[in-house]
Amino acid sequence: MASKVIHAIYTDDDLLLQAVRQVRDARYHIAEIYTPFPVHGLDKAMGLPPTRLAIASFMYGLVGLTVAIIMMNYMMISDWPQDIGGKPSFSFLQNLPAFVPIIFELTVFFAAHLMVITFYMRSKLWPFKSAENPDVRTTDDHFLMEIDAANHDVEKLSKFLYDTGALEIKLIEN
Amino acid sequence: MIVGALGLIYAFIAAPDTIEDVKEMMAANADHGSEEVAVVENDIHLANPKHAEDSHIIAEEHAKTASAEAAHGEEAGRDNEHYEHLLHQLQNKPWAAVYIAAFFFFMIALGTMAFYAIQQAAQAGWSPVLFRVMEGITAYLLPGSIIMFILLALSGLHLNHLFIWMDPEVVAHDELIQNKTAYLNVPFLLIRAAIYIAGWNIFRYLLRRNSLRLDEATDDRLHKTNFKLAAGFLVFFLVSESMMSWDWIMSVDPHWFSTLFGWYVFASMIVSAVTMIALVTIYLKSRGFLEYVNDSHIHDLAKFMFGFSIFWTYLWFSQFMLIWYSNIPEEVTYFITRIDDYTLPFFGMVVMNFVFPVLLLMNSDYKRINLFVIMAGIIILCGHYLDIFVMIMPSTVGESWFIGIPEISALLLFAGLFVFIIFGALTKAPLLPKRNPFIKESKHFHY
Numbered sequence: 001m002a003s004k005v006i007h008a009i010y011t012d013d014d015l016l017l018q019a020v021r022q023v024r025d026a027r028y029h030i031a032e033i034y035t036p037f038p039v040h041g042l043d044k045a046m047g048l049p050p051t052r053l054a055i056a057s058f059m060y061g062l063v064g065l066t067v068a069i070i071m072m073n074y075m076m077i078s079d080w081p082q083d084i085g086g087k088p089s090f091s092f093l094q095n096l097p098a099f100v101p102i103i104f105e106l107t108v109f110f111a112a113h114l115m116v117i118t119f120y121m122r123s124k125l126w127p128f129k130s131a132e133n134p135d136v137r138t139t140d141d142h143f144l145m146e147i148d149a150a151n152h153d154v155e156k157l158s159k160f161l162y163d164t165g166a167l168e169i170k171l172i173e174n
Numbered sequence: 175m176i177v178g179a180l181g182l183i184y185a186f187i188a189a190p191d192t193i194e195d196v197k198e199m200m201a202a203n204a205d206h207g208s209e210e211v212a213v214v215e216n217d218i219h220l221a222n223p224k225h226a227e228d229s230h231i232i233a234e235e236h237a238k239t240a241s242a243e244a245a246h247g248e249e250a251g252r253d254n255e256h257y258e259h260l261l262h263q264l265q266n267k268p269w270a271a272v273y274i275a276a277f278f279f280f281m282i283a284l285g286t287m288a289f290y291a292i293q294q295a296a297q298a299g300w301s302p303v304l305f306r307v308m309e310g311i312t313a314y315l316l317p318g319s320i321i322m323f324i325l326l327a328l329s330g331l332h333l334n335h336l337f338i339w340m341d342p343e344v345v346a347h348d349e350l351i352q353n354k355t356a357y358l359n360v361p362f363l364l365i366r367a368a369i370y371i372a373g374w375n376i377f378r379y380l381l382r383r384n385s386l387r388l389d390e391a392t393d394d395r396l397h398k399t400n401f402k403l404a405a406g407f408l409v410f411f412l413v414s415e416s417m418m419s420w421d422w423i424m425s426v427d428p429h430w431f432s433t434l435f436g437w438y439v440f441a442s443m444i445v446s447a448v449t450m451i452a453l454v455t456i457y458l459k460s461r462g463f464l465e466y467v468n469d470s471h472i473h474d475l476a477k478f479m480f481g482f483s484i485f486w487t488y489l490w491f492s493q494f495m496l497i498w499y500s501n502i503p504e505e506v507t508y509f510i511t512r513i514d515d516y517t518l519p520f521f522g523m524v525v526m527n528f529v530f531p532v533l534l535l536m537n538s539d540y541k542r543i544n545l546f547v548i549m550a551g552i553i554i555l556c557g558h559y560l561d562i563f564v565m566i567m568p569s570t571v572g573e574s575w576f577i578g579i580p581e582i583s584a585l586l587l588f589a590g591l592f593v594f595i596i597f598g599a600l601t602k603a604p605l606l607p608k609r610n611p612f613i614k615e616s617k618h619f620h621y
Contacts, residue, residue: 097495
């Protein structure tokens, strides 16, 4: 594990984005960035791989679709055919319009909930978890960039970060 | 200007198309007209089924309606009334074809106008680089709406039977229509049409004029004026569009009604319009214009295509499911004719307008690839042509429908006219509204 990190604090999201680009150009490694709100384009600037959440969500949607179809078919057609409004009750296809809203809702339900749960699991969030962010000000109006300093000259790195517009630079050893 | 030159070249390429189409169209129409007028006389003077049948077959050969012929063969010589009915349907066919194609392109222009007004009223930051494209497409609004008015007026003069409520004999025997005559009568219909058309075109004229003047202006006052005009247009549009859809489309089936019909037509309109904007933009971009349009703009247009396709499906299904579920005879006949006689276009358009764009445009990256946007766009436009087809044809032509020469040539005629007019209009102004207060944001738009 990297034992030495530098915390650089910025006060503006545009400044942060600019700094991220400079830091990456100078071949320093950004371990993490803490921001009070989502900064557009930050993931691209940091060079993070695109999210695969959308693909997962699509698959969850398909699961929901299948579950809904099987469920409606079992409940309304095969297990206990129900005559509602004189609609043909022994055929799934002929009853399909009545089932479409349910199929749609369950598709959305599965996709949305499973996607959120996946997101929590992937980002290691669960109830009663203690906060990870190193500085409470990142929940208010400050932006914190964590840079690996293990194999670099700390003095030089600090000077460089100061030039990118950092308000505060802290060396953390652990 | 370079823009002007290239646009004009394109327009000239399109122009022969239109003239040829006009000739073709006229020929098609003339064939129908003359043959069928003769048949009417035969029907009246000689109540001889055999003779009438012969004439019918001639007419049908010209109309190339294979399905009608088959239906015809089965019931040959049974009774004259059926022929007369079929004859009316066949006479309606070229008219309905022209009406559908005219409405389709008119609808794209009107939808683009609405989309443009939404962008103006919402003070959208991403779209100003596309404003001139949208304004160019709305240039078809005036000719398109005048053509629609002429077609309605011709119907009112009983030159065709698209609107059965315009026929006093039908109304005399139909209590339901009699109760609606206070609203459904020819003079009032034309007055309403004139009001909508005048309203839309005045707003369009003012918005376009202000947008052009803003380029030369020294302050942003005209931008504010346009904002107010766009908001005013949207209010006027939402009411008039809804009434227009009752008047021009729903009334071909005067017994039937649907309370969300205006919305349904609007959904079709806006998705076709956004698709057309995307296609024209991609075309112009590929010719080296619109240097500031990047793939993020295309991405946003594709998002709208995707979103409005789902919106259309939502309304389509809402209309269908409620009527299917309640199963009230006067409402459900609408869908029974469409499902029994129009199975392929009726379900085909759902596939084209929903399944295809949803699967193709779902992926965020595909929305940035021109090829995919164009493919989805062409399918969406065909699908929405079919949508209008399925709205109009069953009530005017009944089961003797066929997408043959009249339909395709009418579509080509109006497509040619549409392309000619919009590219003509695109050449008349610089393609970048340079004084728009949001233009800088739009140029740098990046998602």
